Structures are given as structure tokens and as C-alpha cells.
Amino acid sequence: MKFAIQRDQLMESVQDVMKAISSRTAIPILTGMKLEATTEGVKLTGSDSDISIESFIPAEEDGTVHIENIEPGSIVLQAKYFPDIVRKVPDNTVEIESDHTKNVTIRSGSAEFHLNGQDAEEYPSLPQLRTENSFDMPTDLLKRLIKQTGFAVSTSETRPILTGVHVSTEEENLQFVATDSHRLASRKISLETEETLNLPSVVIPGKSLSELNKILDDTGDSVQISITDNQILFRTKHLYFLSRLLEGNYPETSRLIPNESKTTVLIDSKELLQSVDRASLLAKENRNNVVRLLTKENNQIEIHGNSPEVGNVTEEVTADTIDGEELKISFSAKYMMDALRAIDATQVKISFTGAMRPFLITPVDDASILQLILPVRTY
Amino acid sequence: MDNKNRQPRVILHIDMNSFYASVEMADYPELQGKPLAIAGNPEERKGVIVTSSYEARKYGVKTTMLVGEARKLCPSLLIRRPNFDRYREVSKQLFAILREVTELVQPVSIDEGYMDISDLADRHPPELAEELQKRIFADLKVPCSIGIAPNKFLAKMASDMKKPMGCTILRKRDIPKKLWPLPVRDMHGVGEKTAEKLKKIDVRTIGDLANRKEYELKNLLGVNGSKLHQRANGFDEREVDPEAIHSFKSIGASTTLAEDTAEETEVYRTFRELAEKVEGRMKRKEVVGQQLQIMIRYNNRKTVTRTRLLHNNTNSREIISREAVDLFEEHWTQQPIRLLGITMSELVETNEAVEQLNLFTYERVAEKEPLYKTIEELKEKYGSDVFKSSKMPLPPIRTSFQKDFLDGD
Numbered sequence: 001m002k003f004a005i006q007r008d009q010l011m012e013s014v015q016d017v018m019k020a021i022s023s024r025t026a027i028p029i030l031t032g033m034k035l036e037a038t039t040e041g042v043k044l045t046g047s048d049s050d051i052s053i054e055s056f057i058p059a060e061e062d063g064t065v066h067i068e069n070i071e072p073g074s075i076v077l078q079a080k081y082f083p084d085i086v087r088k089v090p091d092n093t094v095e096i097e098s099d100h101t102k103n104v105t106i107r108s109g110s111a112e113f114h115l116n117g118q119d120a121e122e123y124p125s126l127p128q129l130r131t132e133n134s135f136d137m138p139t140d141l142l143k144r145l146i147k148q149t150g151f152a153v154s155t156s157e158t159r160p161i162l163t164g165v166h167v168s169t170e171e172e173n174l175q176f177v178a179t180d181s182h183r184l185a186s187r188k189i190s191l192e193t194e195e196t197l198n199l200p201s202v203v204i205p206g207k208s209l210s211e212l213n214k215i216l217d218d219t220g221d222s223v224q225i226s227i228t229d230n231q232i233l234f235r236t237k238h239l240y241f242l243s244r245l246l247e248g249n250y251p252e253t254s255r256l257i258p259n260e261s262k263t264t265v266l267i268d269s270k271e272l273l274q275s276v277d278r279a280s281l282l283a284k285e286n287r288n289n290v291v292r293l294l295t296k297e298n299n300q301i302e303i304h305g306n307s308p309e310v311g312n313v314t315e316e317v318t319a320d321t322i323d324g325e326e327l328k329i330s331f332s333a334k335y336m337m338d339a340l341r342a343i344d345a346t347q348v349k350i351s352f353t354g355a356m357r358p359f360l361i362t363p364v365d366d367a368s369i370l371q372l373i374l375p376v377r378t379y
Numbered sequence: 380m381d382n383k384n385r386q387p388r389v390i391l392h393i394d395m396n397s398f399y400a401s402v403e404m405a406d407y408p409e410l411q412g413k414p415l416a417i418a419g420n421p422e423e424r425k426g427v428i429v430t431s432s433y434e435a436r437k438y439g440v441k442t443t444m445l446v447g448e449a450r451k452l453c454p455s456l457l458i459r460r461p462n463f464d465r466y467r468e469v470s471k472q473l474f475a476i477l478r479e480v481t482e483l484v485q486p487v488s489i490d491e492g493y494m495d496i497s498d499l500a501d502r503h504p505p506e507l508a509e510e511l512q513k514r515i516f517a518d519l520k521v522p523c524s525i526g527i528a529p530n531k532f533l534a535k536m537a538s539d540m541k542k543p544m545g546c547t548i549l550r551k552r553d554i555p556k557k558l559w560p561l562p563v564r565d566m567h568g569v570g571e572k573t574a575e576k577l578k579k580i581d582v583r584t585i586g587d588l589a590n591r592k593e594y595e596l597k598n599l600l601g602v603n604g605s606k607l608h609q610r611a612n613g614f615d616e617r618e619v620d621p622e623a624i625h626s627f628k629s630i631g632a633s634t635t636l637a638e639d640t641a642e643e644t645e646v647y648r649t650f651r652e653l654a655e656k657v658e659g660r661m662k663r664k665e666v667v668g669q670q671l672q673i674m675i676r677y678n679n680r681k682t683v684t685r686t687r688l689l690h691n692n693t694n695s696r697e698i699i700s701r702e703a704v705d706l707f708e709e710h711w712t713q714q715p716i717r718l719l720g721i722t723m724s725e726l727v728e729t730n731e732a733v734e735q736l737n738l739f740t741y742e743r744v745a746e747k748e749p750l751y752k753t754i755e756e757l758k759e760k761y762g763s764d765v766f767k768s769s770k771m772p773l774p775p776i777r778t779s780f781q782k783d784f785l786d787g788d
Binding site: 183184253313356374375377 | 419426427429430442443445461463732733734735736737738739741744745747748751
């Protein structure tokens with residue numbers, strides 16, 4: 001195998017593929033990165049058996065030549081050293097060559113590295129997905145869905161299924177739901193497809209989605225999503241991202257979302273966010289970063305933060321409207337800030353049903369995104 | 380009040396003057412004499428001021444003010460980030476100095492504490508106070524004010540009367556002249572809300588409060604009203620309790636088994652008993668805790684401790700014993716056991732404790748919401764003691780966990 005490649009293109013692909021490579025894996029060869037050269041281009045592969053990523057660099061694209069002097073072949077390189085070598089080579093072009101003894105030479109400018117490679121035949125082949133269950137969506141929309149829900153997955157393994165995002169379809173709607181059992185984030189979109197979707201409901205590991213989100217560019221180009229019983233594939237023009245799915249039943253969450261409200265507040269999202277942020281400044285020292293919210297007369301909301309050792313802060317924010325019963329409620333400042341940032345609307349509606357019950361945050365007049373937060377009980 | 384048989388006491392209240400700012404000035408002398416504020420986030424105009432130096436207060440800079448606002452009042456204001464680790468360190472040194480005088484020192488926060496010097500008969504209290512103040516200033520370079528009085532409340536009020544570096548004596552006979560003319564808002568224990576309520580019945584000074592009928596205040600403010608009435612008249616029976624802070628760090632119980640055993644039922648029974656003891660101790664101290672530790676000592680004297688962080692604060696015997704047994708099963712080597720112990724730590728006072736509700740289980744709590752509301756209302760009216768004594772009598776506190784452990788054999 002031999003080829004000469006533009007360093008920047010190679011670097012970008014290497015970084016993407018590295019997201020799937022772990023130094024701690026049961027299969028030793030997976031600590032390496034597979035390079036495969038054909039006359040069309042070079043393909044890089046990395047996998048930790050939960051996530052597998054393939055990135056393809058075409059030899060030529062839109063009249064620009066990325067790769068020259070290709071002699072087809074393949075090799076597996078130690079992922080511990082390869083990315084740093086590519087990052088630090090002196091010239092814009094990198095030449096990579098492997099001989100029959102699996103020795104690899106990397107040349108750039110006057111620098112020459114020799115690495116021991118491994119036989120690509122020993123690298124496990126990625127499973128081929130055979131499925132009818134595919135649909136397309138714009139990449140930037142997928143990224144938005146991930147950002148608006150992914151933060152709410154559980155980081156604790158006590159209920160492994162909650163470490164994933166539940167993805168389901170209903171008629172032409174696609175819904176993402178995540179909950180760590182203290183808050184819940186949900187986003188629904190309508191997929192403009194002709195045929196009705198009949199996809200199985202799946203739970204994608206939160207970690208896979210967060211890595212995918214890092215790799216995908218914020219463009220309107222479409223990404224194809226294919227689903228089987230135990231795997232999901234995201235495919236763009238030059239990227240192939242395969243993730244294992246979480247096994248088990250995701251809890252039924254729709255019935256947990258209250259559909260009535262005893263106190264409803266309409267408020268400027270940014271003002272509320274900043275005020276909670278300030279109150280949390282003095283609430284951080286208390287272990288749970290809890291702030292207190294009180295409704296007052298004349299559309300005033302009082303936000304209060306307190307740490308016995310440090311001091312306290314009280315601030316009034318003016319809401320646009322407050323309807324219903326008077327309310328005193330405590331909650332995690334972090335959950336509130338995460339939710340408001342995810343919604344990203346100028347004005348939000350908060351629907352409370354009591355101090356010990358979950359409350360709902362949505363944009364005004366938009367039911368497609370909702371954030372649910374469980375309050376904190378003070379004694 | 381049954382204070383007839385009691386010896387008159389002498390209590391000091393030591394209050395550090397704008398403590399965080401003073402520590403910064405001690406550490407960075409170039410800040411001395413300048414308007415200085417400590418704020419959460421100095422770069423952001425919206426950071427909140429935690430404390431400020433006397434020089435800054437002259438401009439009207441106040442705690443909890445936004446940095447932007449404070450800068451407007453005092454353009455030359457210097458702002459620094461808090462360094463809590465450093466403040467804790469200085470605080471530790473401060474209390475060490477106080478304990479050289481007497482063991483009866485009760486820290487109430489990072490920068491204030493009480494001392495009971497009644498037994499130091501050979502010392503003239505004002506002299507002792509001044510000596511302490513000079514010593515603290517010499518060693519730590521931070522100023523403090525000291526109140527000298529026959530009880531905690533008066534000592535606290537006295538330390539407020541002259542700042543910084545004041546030493547103020549407040550005797551019972553001084554009350555009408557020195558205490559009563561002060562606005563009632565300045566009274567320790569009277570917050571903004573209480574002051575507002577008092578204003579409605581035309582109580583504006585501490586003297587107004589002292590000269591009202593106790594039942595009138597009780598009607599208005601519940602038990603807190605009676606308490607304030609007594610205090611305003613100079614009565615306060617609270618002891619200086621050196622354990623008040625330490626005793627919150629952990630609460631535990633342990634027991635040496637009648638004979639070495641590898642019987643699981645015997646182990647479970649023992650854990651249930653220990654959990655019951657721990658629950659009793661926690662309820663008496665009015666704390667809940669989140670960290671559980673078990674101790675297992677085997678018949679070969681090998682001792683292991685294992686710790687688990689619970690999901691929520693608790694003081695319930697059911698949860699404590701269930702988690703203890705669970706933890707035990709994870710770590711037991713099947714060898715015969717001589718001693719078992721349970722300790723709860725990461726304690727917080729019950730009224731400061733919080734429980735993050737869970738989406739899948741909150742209904743259990745929410746169902747009781749009307750009950751909690753009622754309890755809260757009753758507490759406001761009659762004080763938090765109402766709900767204490769319904770359980771069976773609590774076992775007396777004997778020894779701490781550590782002592783049990785040492786006395787184990």
C-alpha cells in the first residue's frame with residue numbers, strides 16, 4: 001500500500017475516526033486504526049465495538065486532488081501514535097507506505113517515521129446493515145435534536161437504559177426523549193416523507209450521539225439513518241457511523257408528562273436564565289445547587305439562592321404573566337439552566353402543578369419541544 | 380424561666396469584621412485602606428458581592444449587590460474572587476486561639492463564635508476580651524469585635540455595637556439604655572419579614588417589642604414571638620455548646636456481638652438494631668445524612684469499613700438498615716464476625732436538607748403534599764418542636780461510634 005495525501009484532509013478524518021477508538025478494549029487490534037487505499041481514495045476505520053466509524057477521503061473531489069500515487073492495499077496502525085505524527089509532520093503532504101513485513105513508513109518534508117503495522121486481515125469487518133428502515137434528515141436538524149435532548153441522559157449505570165436517548169416514530173413524527181429520572185427532555189419533528197415510517201423504537205447510547213454530534217458538520221446536507229434491532233447507522237457522503245443500541249424497554253414517559261397546570265408563568269427566557277445563574281452562584285456551595293422560586297403579586301417572580309456558610313441572594317424578575325395559584329418551589333439551578341438553553345426561545349411558558357410535582361417548560365405556542373424538571377423537596 | 384439556681388454567666392461573642400475582605404487585606408497588604416469587595420465573578424458586571432471592606436461600605440456598597448451597581452457607587456472599587464479554602468484556614472486558626480483560653484468555644488459560622496468564660500474567675504472579662512482581640516489581630520492580621528454579656532443573645536447584640544475592633548459590655552441593667560432604642564430590625568433573629576409584621580402593630584424599636592405583652596407577639600409570630608419577647612428583655616438560656624458543630628459531622632453506633640457469629644440472621648438483626656439507634660440519634664440532632672459507612676470486625680480482629688453514597692438524604696431506620704445489609708453482603712468474607720457498626724455522615728440539618736424528586740416515584744411524595752403544607756403552617760405557628768415527641772422515647776446517647784469501636788473488646 002502506498003499513497004501521498006494532503007495533511008489537512010487526513011488530519012480531519014483521523015480526528016473523526018479517533019472518536020471511536022479506545023485504548024481499553026477487549027480486542028487488542030481495535031486499539032489500532034485501519035487504513036485502506038483503493039484507486040477511489042483512502043478509508044479510515046476505528047471501532048471500540050460499541051461505536052464504529054469509517055471516514056472516506058476521495059482521491060479527487062470537485063476538481064481538487066487530495067491523494068496521489070495510490071498503490072492499493074491496507075494496514076492497521078497504532079492509534080496511540082498515528083494522530084500525533086500526522087499533526088506534527090512538517091509538510092502539507094504526507095506519504096504513507098507499507099511493505100510486505102507490515103512496516104509502515106510515513107514521510108513528510110525531511111521527516112521519516114517507521115511504525116510497526118498489523119495485518120488488516122485481522123481487523124474485524126464491520127457488520128453490514130441490511131434494513132428497509134431508513135430515512136433521511138438534514139444534518140443540522142439532527143445535531144439540534146441531539147443538543148436538545150442528549151444532555152438529559154443519565155450518567156449513572158443504575159438503570160442502564162436511561163443512559164440512552166429513546167427514538168421513536170409515530171406516523172410521520174420522529175421523537176427524541178431522554179431522562180435521567182430527575183428531568184426529561186423531549187423533541188418532536190415531522191419528517192417530510194411520502195411513505196409512512198414504520199421504524200422500531202430504539203434507545204441510542206447518549207455517548208454515541210454526543211460523539212456523532214462532534215463529528216457532524218453543521219450543514220443542511222442530509223444524513224441517512226438506518227435502524228436494525230440492535231444497531232443504528234448514520235451515513236453522510238463520506239462518513240459511516242455505526243452504533244450499538246441499548247437493550248431493554250425504555251420506560252413509558254408520555255403518561256408522566258402532566259397535561260394540566262395550576263400555575264402558569266410566561267417569562268423572558270434569557271432574564272430567567274440569568275437570574276437563576278446568579279442565584280446559583282450562592283447556591284453552589286450547598287450540595288445540590290438548589291434555588292427557590294416564589295410567585296408574587298404584580299407578575300413578580302422571586303428567585304432565591306442560599307448557602308449557610310457563604311450568604312444568600314434574592315432577586316425579583318418580572319414575568320409577562322402569572323396565572324393560577326401562588327407557588328413556592330425549589331429546584332436544581334443546573335437543570336433549569338440546561339432546559340432553558342436547550343429550548344433556546346425568547347419567551348417560555350412554565351406550567352407548574354404543585355411544589356412536589358414535575359413542571360414543564362416549553363416555548364410559547366410550540367409543543368414540539370418540552371423540558372420537564374422534577375423539583376427538590378425541602379424539609 | 381428557671382434561672383434562679385444558676386450562677387451568673389459571662390459569654391463572649393467574637394465577630395470577625397468583614398472577614399473575607401480582611402483576610403484578603405492581610406494576605407495582600409497593598410489592598411489595605413482601599414475600597415475592596417469580594418464577588419463571585421468579578422469579570423462579569425452581574426457577579427454578586429459577597430462581602431466588602433469598611434472603606435467600600437462608606438460608598439454604600441452592600442452584600443448581594445451586583446458588581447455593576449457597586450462600581451457605579453464606587454468607581455475605585457477593587458474586586459477580588461473569594462478564596463474559601465484560605466478563609467477556612469484562617470477560621471481554623473482563629474478558633475484555635477479561642478480554645479487556648481477555654482474549651483467552651485462554640486463556632487457558629489466561619490467567622491463568628493461564642494465563648495463561655497464564666498469559670499475563669501481570676502480574669503477580668505473586658506481585659507481578657509481586649510487581650511484576645513489584640514492577639515487575633517497580631518497573629519492573623521484580621522480585626523474582630525467582641526461582645527461581653529451574661530448570655531448569648533446580649534453578647535451577639537453587643538459585638539454589633541462597635542465595629543471594627545470594638546469591645547462592648549452589655550449588662551442586664553444596660554438594656555433599657557443601650558438595647559431598647561435600636562430599631563427592631565437590628566435585633567438578632569428579626570428578619571425583614573418579621574420586621575414588616577411588627578411594624579403593622581407599631582413595634583419599631585427593640586424597646587417596643589420588650590414592652591408588649593408576650594401573648595400579643597405570640598399571636599402575631601407564633602413561638603418565635605415569645606422567644607423574641609424574652610430576648611428583648613434580656614433572657615436567653617442557650618448554653619455555649621462546643622459540640623454543636625462537631626456533632627453534625629457523623630452519627631453512628633456499633634456493637635460487639637455476644638459471641639462471634641457467621642449467622643446471617645444474627646447479622647441482619649444487629650444491623651436493624653444499630654439502624655434504629657442511628658435513626659434515634661439523627662432525629663434528636665435534627666439531621667439527615669447521605670453517606671453510609673459500615674464497619675465489620677472479624678474474629679481475627681481484622682477490621683474493614685465500607686462506604687456508600689445514598690441517593691438522597693435520610694434518617695430512616697428502614698433505609699439505613701437495608702443499605703447497610705446490602706453493603707455488608709457485597710463485602711462480607713464469610714468469616715465469623717465480632718463487631719458491627721453503622722455510621723451516617725455528610726450530615727445536614729433537617730431544615731436545610733433537600734431531596735431531589737424522581738420522575739418515576741415522585742407521586743409517593745406528592746400525595747403527601749397537603750400534609751407537608753399543614754406541617755409547615757403548624758411549624759410556623761407553634762415552632763418546630765411540635766412534631767418531635769410523637770415517637771417512643773429515644774435511647775440515651777451513650778458513646779460515639781469511635782469510642783464504641785475503641786472500647787469494642
